[in-house]
């Protein structure tokens with residue numbers, strides 16, 4: 001008995017000793033951006049008017065504090081930052097956060113909001129979702145499945161667009177075969193844009209008032225415009241109860257650049 005207790009104490013001790021080192025390892029960004037079962041939070045912010053009244057030194061020191069908050073959580077979340085200012089009226093920037101637990105996204109955002117800059121941030125929108133495996137791709141004909149593997153054109157894709165989507169009740173009670181047919185039509189409408197538009201789909205039902213958060217990157221906003229028009233013409237679009245509202249159009253920028261713009 002005594003030896004069992006001693007072993008348990010050693011095991012607890014070892015765990016406590018190893019834990020800080022394990023926790024310090026940076027998250028595997030590539031894996032989080034690729035895997036299913038990953039939680040994503042899109043946190044959208046507007047800087048309040050008082051922020052711009054602060055002197056430059058105060059704004060620069062607040063920016064350094066924000067960088068520290070990003071670094072502190074680099075062991076549990078991976079982040080991407082986007083500038084909306086100038087293109088979106090109600091918001092200045094957003095952060096896309098991925099982690100294996102929604103709690104990690106929340107802890108990071110709570111710390112960010114607790115910084116001196118955070119106290120000047122109005123959180124205009126937050127979208128929560130999870131990545132999942134495909135529901136419809138397996139039912140697509142082989143030629144369409146093959147088309148989905150079309151390689152992207154090389155080069156930077158500086159624009160990011162986020163479109164929140166909510167389906168109507170009719171969609172969810174429609175049988176799988178009919179939905180497969182509608183998603184086939186959806187996919188056919190997109191093939192002309194596979195080279196220029198990258199996409200990522202998040203499922204949001206129950207985690208938000210949405211059903212999906214759709215995320216895109218492109219260098220060709222004209223293509224994106226035509227892609228949306230094409231998708232508005234397919235039957236599946238009749239089931240979109242919410243499409244955008246808000247649509248976020250921003251540019252992908254490093255955190256330093258966004259902080260620099262806000263500190264000028």
Ligand code: HEM
Nearest residue numbers: 133134135136137163165183187190193194197199212214
């Ligand atoms: C290159 C562009 C696009 C391609 C190749 C594409 C292709 C697809 C495919 C194959 C699926 C089925 C995924 C599955 O098997 O679960 C899907 C789902 C979906 N797509 Fe697109 N899509 C594109 C653009 C868009 C755009 C622009 C929107 C809206 C802004 C959109 C909204 C959705 C939504 C909401 C779903 C989920 C439907 C559901 O599960 O009920 N897609 N898309």
